[in-house]
Amino acid sequence: MSQSFRHPEILEIARRDGKVTVEGLAQHFGVTLQTIRRDLTELADAGRLERVHGGAVLPSGTINIGYEERRHLNNVGKASIARECAARIPDGISLFLNIGTSTEAVAQELLHHKDLMVVTNNMNVANILVANPDCEVLVTGGTLRRTDGGLIGTLATDSIRQFKFDLAVIGCSALDAEGDILDFDIQEVGVSRAILRHSRKTYLVADHSKFKRSAPARIASLAEVDLFVTDEPLSSALARSCESWNTGVVVARAERAEAG
Structure with missing residues (x-):
């Protein structure tokens, strides 16, 4: 297989897993370690990946990856997270869902909930919940961000600020080792902080790829969240921090693992 065919697949694996390793790619493609190192160097030189010891990661920076790419990134993990989160959302409450593909996955899992009032600044969430006749949907005002249907x-x-929600479910662009919840858009960060202030409880939904990315703007700490639903175990240090903050952690098990 020539490098012109390998490069797109290497990038797809990196988007799915957040990281690629030289040994893993060499085994996957049936080529030498040196060949993969050369591929990764070329992708790094083109700004598509960042080299790290033993492999490469998606580049960090100040601009988020495209919405369509995010929609297809780790779909299995996001679906598992959404199911676990939705199972902990009772009927008959007021709920806020913010911008993001993870919160859209949660909305999909709420189609059979009863007597919900959902407020959102995500046009995609509103369009999903139209299918639930037992859900009242309110959409905030704001400037439409055409790239992902967000209102900011x-x-x-x-x-x-006109509401006090029983529960808010939020997503993020990145989560660092200290437990800081990060995003790219300063205007979106302001909206997210308002959501936290006006909610009695907050759940964060974020898959494992968010641990391997960086973003420049801080929303809050996991210490300010009641429950964090993700798809892979936290580092021992972050798990201890969450315990000290009384932040619950749920690790969703993907169906792919059960399938073998």
Whole structure:
């Protein structure tokens, strides 16, 4: 297989897993370690990956990856996270769902919930929940971000301030080793902080790829979240921190693992 065919698949594996290893790729493609090292160097030189010891990761930076790419990134893990999260959302409450493909997956799992009032600044969430006749859907104002259907800015924040939600489910772009919840868009960060202030409880949904990325703007700490639902175990240090903060952690088990 020539490098022109390997490179797109290497990038797809990196988007799915957050990281690729030289040994893993050599075994996957049936080529030498040196060949894979050369591939990774070329991808790094092109700005598509960042080299790390033993492999490469998606590049960190100040710009998020595209919405369509995010939609297809770790779908299995996001679906498992969404099921675990939705199972902990009771009927008959007021709920906020923010921008992100993970919160959209949660919305999909709420189609059979009863007597919900859902407020959202995510047009995709609103369109999903239209299919649930027992769910009242309210959409905030705000500036439409065409790339992902998000509503951001002062109007969105002012809308949120009119409410006190029973529960908010939020996503993020990255999560660092200290437990800081990060994002790329400063305006979106302002909206997310307002959501936290105006919710009695908050759940964070984020798959393992978020641990391997970086973003420049801080939303909050996991210490400010009641429950974190993810798809892989936390580091021992972060798990201890969550325990000290009384932040619950649920690790969703993907169906692919059961399938063998």
